[in-house]
Amino acid sequence: YDQADDIPLPFGFESDEDIQSRDNLEIIVESPEPERYYEKIEYTKRTQQVNVKKLKYNIIEEFKRLQSNLTAKTTVAMNDNPVEFVQLCECLLLKNSLNLTEIPSAFYCMLFNCNEHKLYLQNTANCDNLLITNQPLLSTRQQ
Numbered sequence: 001y002d003q004a005d006d007i008p009l010p011f012g013f014e015s016d017e018d019i020q021s022r023d024n025l026e027i028i029v030e031s032p033e034p035e036r037y038y039e040k041i042e043y044t045k046r047t048q049q050v051n052v053k054k055l056k057y058n059i060i061e062e063f064k065r066l067q068s069n070l071t072a073k074t075t076v077a078m079n080d081n082p083v084e085f086v087q088l089c090e091c092l093l094l095k096n097s098l099n100l101t102e103i104p105s106a107f108y109c110m111l112f113n114c115n116e117h118k119l120y121l122q123n124t125a126n127c128d129n130l131l132i133t134n135q136p137l138l139s140t141r142q143q
Contacts, residue, residue: 050102056109058097060117062088063132082122082131085110 063083070081089106092098098106110132114121120136123129131137 048101050105052105052109055098055102055105056113058092058095059088059106059109060113062091062095062097063113063119066091067134080133080135082133082137084124085121085130085132088132 066083066088067081070083074081085107088110089098089103092106093100110121110130113119114132118134120133122131122133122137124131
């Protein structure tokens with residue numbers, strides 16, 4: 001019901017009692033949006049096929065080589081030497097066994113290798129690299 005007239009309002013209509021007059025309203029004008037600039041990201045237009053079996057093999061062989069080199073330099077047992085994923089990729093890049101566009105595939109293959117060879121992955125403290133080991137590393141929370 002419209003309280004002023006005590007006449008029922010049709011369905012969907014509302015009373016105008018709560019509406020302020022336009023004279024009392026402040027007009028707010030939003031500032032125009034700043035012009036946006038998007039930097040173009042370069043990418044290869046054609047997809048490149050990756051030989052996953054070969055890449056998996058190259059990764060696990062390079063992992064074993066790096067781990068044995070670390071063992072030769074230290075007195076730590078071979079199973080206790082973590083290998084950095086970035087270092088692994090750098091070595092494969094230098095040997096032309098990997099190119100920059102295949103790094104996501106290398107990570108994918110490393111996950112499979114970890115599963116197949118019972119290896120462990122752990123991120124570094126600032127989350128910018130992964131450590132690959134034969135034994136789980138103690139986290140800072142467990143120490």
